[in-house]
Amino acid sequence: MRVLIVDDEPLARARLAALLGECDGVEIAGSLDDGEAALASLDTLQPDLLLLDINMPGIDGVTLARRLAGRSRPQVIFCTAYEAHALKAFELGAVDYLLKPVRLERLRDALQRAQRRLADTPLESAAWLHGRLRGEQVRIALDEVLCLLAEEKYVVVQHRRGELLIEESLRQLEDAYPDQLIRLHRNCLVPPARLLGLKTLADGRVLARLDGTELNPEISRRNLPAVRKLLRLG
Structure with missing residues (x-):
């Protein structure tokens, strides 16, 4: 042990x-x-x-x-x-x-x-994020998360059933789940499995297409190579 x-x-x-x-x-x-x-x-x-x-x-x-x-x-x-x-x-x-x-x-x-x-418990267990919804403590499985967006002092978890506010920073979440989250921008993390592709705008900005949501978060130039590599590897 x-x-x-x-x-x-x-x-x-x-x-x-x-x-x-x-x-x-x-x-x-x-x-x-x-x-x-x-x-x-x-x-x-x-x-x-x-x-x-x-x-x-x-x-x-x-x-x-x-x-x-x-x-x-x-x-x-x-x-x-x-x-x-x-x-x-x-x-x-x-x-x-x-x-x-x-x-x-x-x-x-x-x-x-x-x-x-x-x-008495399995070796692997689902990862959970814990936060507040209308003043009550709730949790959401990480595999239900669509994306994580930093807003002021909270992080907004966009998931299949709505939104959840959590107090961890994006950096803390990125460190805790390095294989389960990828950074798109300084204010956005997504589960790699949600990435469907890229959308390039006329002004040169690149947006992510995500499974399960119409949200298209921007990908920073710094993080774009890692995202492209991930998409190439499937």
Whole structure:
């Protein structure tokens, strides 16, 4: 089981790494100090489990766990000095909630629980984007997305059934899903499978033709070679 440690305190990361060294069947996938770095590294590191702190600068542990909700991997075990977020953690599907200083036997028990859950879930799971619709938290499968457009401080997800506002930046989404999203412009990402072709205007601008929508986002000159290559490769 590949475990990624995410904690902004170096001593806490070192202690968890030492404890994991005493546990059978565990490989440390990495050790990171913030949630944004963890989100961007998931596809590269491929962890089965996160040992996740809650109070961190930037993307905190609860926010990161919310963005991972719906995935079979990675599972989440919170490791924190505070009891206050336990209910929220289990609402988000966390395997366990360990209070610092984490004890070895308690960690082993949580790891065994995570291993059983992983064994009962498929290796691959659909990626989900989480946002707000009329003030309520909702989610949309990434394979239903038509395109992602940056507008002021939000990203608008255009999907088969309408629109959804999410708080992640396009850069965060691009880093999190490098094989599932391609950049057309500084304000637009699309799933590669949506690209049908190109449309060149009289003024030289190039627009994308997308499956499932009449929207034709512009492709910047910087990103056009990558888009053409993708279309050539099918």
